[in-house]
Amino acid sequence: MELYGTSRILENGELAIGEIPVSKLAKTYGTPLYVYDELFIREQMRAYQRPFQHAHLPYRIAYACKAFCTIGICQIAKSEGMWLDVVSEGELYTALQAGFNPNHICMNGNNKSERELRYAVHAGVGLIIVDNFYEIELLAAILREQRRSLDILLRVAPGVEAHTHEFISTGQQDSKFGFDLKSGQIEMAVRRVKEHEELHLVGLHSHIGSQIFDVEGFRLAAHRLAEQYAFLTSNYQLELSVLNLGGGLGVRYTEEDTPTPIERLTAELIHVTQDAFSSFGIPFPLLMLEPGRSIVAQAGTTLYEVGSRKEIPSVRTYVAVDGGMTDNPRLALYGAKYEAAIATRMHEKPTEKVSIAGKCCESGDMLVWDAQLPEAKAGDLLAISCTGAYNYSMASNYNRIPRPAAVLVKEGFARLLVARESVEDMCRLDCILDE
Incomplete structure (x- = not known):
């Protein structure tokens, strides 16, 4: 072992x-007993941040609570300067019980209920990742009723097939998550968002899967999202500033697994994003990542x-x-x-x-x-x-x-x-x- x-x-x-x-x-x-190594968790969180700090680039690392969510883990993430990525009322409640700054919480998920969205808006979450057309209208109505506005990202299904198990692959065209890029749903979503002054579109999001060992899938996703940035900013007068490439970095479970160390892969993610955005003449965005498994699994x-x-x-x-x-x-x-x-x-x-x-x-x-x-x-x-x-x-x-x-x-x-x-x-x- x-x-x-x-x-x-x-x-x-x-x-x-x-x-x-x-x-x-x-x-x-x-027994049974789960034993967690605190120093190792903290080191994994810091490893994601160091490449950005060394390069003096804007970033957010949001721990994906779905991997393991308790009040104590949220407290550790808070003390390490992390954001949190939550996908339910329960995860959001846990984060708030940990004293987490709601403005440093983003909410994800493909079928957020009206109750969950109301709770997120009332709590003051900093960002909501909008997944579908239904959610655009529902969130806008809730914000209008509460006389509030909120930053959002649109989740894109970029048509990237991650080399992972089909049950944890999420970026392909045929996915329950996000707006399909190939059929033009992103442009349709942008037009809908612009009808609601309560929704402040600040960027795009994608998540191509989980247990991924190399940067190639991210390279393709970053290029396709940068292309969308260029198109949307020039045609819809948008001021986009955030790119969220999700998480999914793999870990070693057995000797068959050959993951890339966190710092090296994060540096490679920065590099492919720089290449993609510079090829379209766009400044480097605030790059957001949502690791979960790679922080707590090992x-x-x-x-x-x-x-x-x-x-x-x-x-x-x-x-x-x-x-x-x-x-x-x-x-x-x-x-x-x-x-x-x-x-x-x-x-x-x-x-x-x-x-x-x-x-x-x-x-x-x-x-x-x-x-x-x-x-x-x-x-x-x-x-x-x-x-x-x-x-x-x-x-x-x-x-x-x-x-x-x-x-x-x-x-x-x-x-x-x-x-x-x-x-x-x-x-x-x-x-x-x-x-």
């Missing part, structure tokens, strides 16, 4: 994260306790743990791959190939296929790395299994990000029928 951030192996062969042995964390907080490790084994001679050995698709549904959703280790015997060489199963009543409840491990025994502590993004945020109560706790570790100290859910918590909103 690859180690990230402050993770290291102690002399006794035990994994430690943030200078805390994982057995101590498991004993204190129970900073997260999930700890489990091993339970039962099932050996099928000449077929497969299953090792079951006390979690599963309820705390990490990504393998079940789109075949995501992970690395695992016996967390208290990191020095031992693998002696068997096993598949790590969850405890849910689903054949698809698997966490890792064909993991190479030392002999896994009941009571062993198993660690799965790179589980910081889209694990807790996608967790469920299937089979009425409570969601795990999440803990933040740093320099020998641990703080709860999220307390462990109880069975009482799950029943709290249930209604008892009258006899």
